[in-house]
Amino acid sequence: MPESTGVIHDIGYQRYTGPRLGRRHVFGALYLHGLRTIFGLGRSAKAKIFPWLVVGIVTLVAVIVAAVRSQIGEVLLTYAQFADSMSWLIIFFVAVAAPELVSRDLRSGVLPLYFSRPLPRGDYATAKLLALVTGLWLLLGGPQLVMFLGAAFTTDAGLRGVGDELLDLLPALLYAGLWAVVFASVGLLVASLTGKRAFAAGGIVAVFLMTMPIGGTLAILPSRTVNELAGLVSPSTLVMGVGTWALPDPPGADSGEGLMIGGFGPVYAVAAVLLVAACVTLLLLRYRKVAAR
Template identity: 80%
Template sequence: MPEPTGVIHDIGYQRYTGPRLGRRQVFGALYLHGVRTVFGLGRSAKAKIFPWLVVGIVVMVAAAVTAISSQIGQRVMTYAQFADSMSWLVIFFVAVAAPELVSRDLRSGVLPLYFSRPLPRADYPLAKLLALATGLWLLLGAPQLVMFFGAAFTSDGMGAVWDELLDLLPGLLYAGLWAGIFASVGLLVAALTGKRAFAAGGIVAVFLMTTPIVGTLTILPSETVNQLAGLASPSTLVQGIGIWAMRDQIVTSLDGGGPDLGPFGPVYALAAVALIAACVALLLARYRKVAAR
């Protein structure tokens, strides 16, 4: 038999001798990288333009509201109303951020690398979802803090500051509700395609095209249908929960009393929970299918 002629050459690569990190560290790295991606950090200057433009707009609006309130001596806008008024910007922010989080990886075919041990299949979409929700919450919550500090510095005494803080906390929770629903729906739509343009268009369509459905339902002759109309759109679903749970902060005399939910306020809350749960379940199913290929 001929002797083997193969030769192994040592070209100087060093073995990794550091600690082997586990699932928690991998999940944390995915999450932090996702939050940075949402705001364009660590990417090109072009990728930073839109997210930071939106950040600048919401902060400037918060600063303007604070300045006007201090000048006239009364509140122009509550914290919850601020979140409602910025919802249109949030839609387009999600349409840009969600495809950056997942569509690029789907198209480039790098998911098998992510799904190597010790990362379970469910951790990837959950880390991306948490990152997007965090980014949206910061987008709505940080300007509320600007409003709070502006009001606190112009308040008379610690009692007024404490009252302002009690108004801020429900506003931050309300911003979290916006973030949870928008992130769940937006990331699910983005995960359906590897093309970012299609994903962005699909996200905008889901949020904007459902609004006319609500308008149609509200003019039908059935009072029950009118009261449940807000369930047809993610945006009006969130606003319905706000009106039910925080009516004093959402509805003012200038709004004409706000939409009538009747006895269906808890139905809106249950529908929001069901929507988020359904989106998460479908997102996990989507990535189980992708991983099985």
């Protein structure tokens, strides 16, 4: 029997001779891609409709608030109240954005490709989480900046008035960041549990909206202590409770419609930190499990 021999054919492939970027660049690429995905950039026109509709709504509200203040001097919404008022829109924005960030990758089976490179499992989840936090903060902080510019350019107190507005804006931007961190942590964790975007979106909406009636029920019970702790059961009222405690001019303080937390402000703050920490930990464990399959 003749001995078989192998032949190597040169079909024109060339070795890569460019720079080999490391972990930091991979993380940055994932983060930027996630941020673009949130707002539909680089995707079809259909994918841009909802996120930019939300951007348009929140910006329009900010422009109206700024215009009313400049014309008649009435403050319809403070910077912090703006974040609270937009919370319903943010819930649905998270319900759409979070599944786009992680559920699509789970369903399409591309995670083994990500993890075949020198990319730690936690970097993938962290990059996606930071992208969602950034997107939500921009969604709230951008309109707040519009409101600030409207107030700064129409103030009668000169530089002193601009300084006062800036002192009001900065805590509100931190407050918007708290909304972003809590909502992104909870939303991304829920979305990471399924590869079906519709199920993920429904789960996110359910977590945020179904907990609110529970808190509302606890808030009308005869026990004052239970009333003041009722906001702990919902992510939305949890954030509002931290704002009521921490902000120098808490939302609803003037009208008496603010969240009643009594002396439990530090409890709300600790609960918010623990909620974020728990969600991030479970998210990292989730992707360690996915990568091990």
